[in-house]
Amino acid sequence: MKKIILTGDRPTGRLHVGHYAGSLKRRVELQESGEYDAIYIMIADAQALTDNADNPEKVRSNISEVALDYMSCGLDPEKSTLFVQSYVPELTELTFYYSNLVTVSRLKRNPTVKSEIQLRGFNTSIPVGFFTYPISQAADITAFKATTVPVGDDQLPMIEQAREIVRSFNSTYDEVLIEPDALLPENTVCMRLPGTDGKAKMSKSLGNCIYLSDDPKEIKKKIMSMFTDPDHIRIEDPGKLEGNTVFTYLDAFCKDELFAEYLPEYNCLQELKDHYTRGGLGDVKVKKFLYSVLMEELSPIQARRKELEKDIPAVMEILHQGSIQAQKVAAQTLDEVKHAMKIDYFK
């Protein structure tokens, strides 16, 4: 069986270091591993509209932003197909057919949908398109016969829902669709990086994100005001690591080699942690170190972005060509789906 990746992001803002740690970095590694027969990276504009119907300008303006983030992180259009969801109308058609295989109560139980409804304050006024987006996500995945979906753990219920749809389709009609597997980050702290305020998830609406393209000064400011241990008041006080965002970020990004350059009094992260818990190590010092660690990772990405930003039309053309390519693949799957459903009357 071919090994195929599909994953993507909603274009509702620039991508942040949570996206990077949770998925983006991994995608680039997978791309470079050469183990995959095809890699599809989708900008999910249609999905973004499910809760931004009244704000198409936001979605539109973020298409190129997300593409820039992708390419500056190392996603290479020569190796991965970068495309825009709405340019592949087959995905909408598949969604419609799949929606007959999913019950309302099953959607209501989907934990991702539940928590996102809460986060957006929809309560009883949930747009139907938003409510059913797990079905559209199953269409995204299956249209490309993806075997592997690299995501953060918040997306696991989505993959489970997609797998159920595949099983239901294949047993009702014919064995056409492939059951996908989620691929989670190996480093568990990367699964869901907290916001700078220590809240569970980095999210634009909470204003607690560090964006990949933030100016270094801005990044420094955000790190300096990051949530640490509220009981660690004087330097001599023993500090807590648990729930301490600065250390969570170090767990995600720090490599021990970086100590030699930026904090030579320590050899490794464990020594730094030990000192902090013992007492005698101030937050500011740890934060300054985190800034260096993060910039080590982000500087090359930011430099590439500056280059790419000089020619936005070229970036858009890459998406356009990728979308044409992706559409052909989805059309082939849709043909098979319609044949299995016996609705290919004129073939």
Ligand code: TRP
């Ligand atoms: N829901 C994902 C996000 O919030 C985007 C997405 C859309 C996606 N379709 C997908 C991810 C299919 C993985 C597979 O960013």
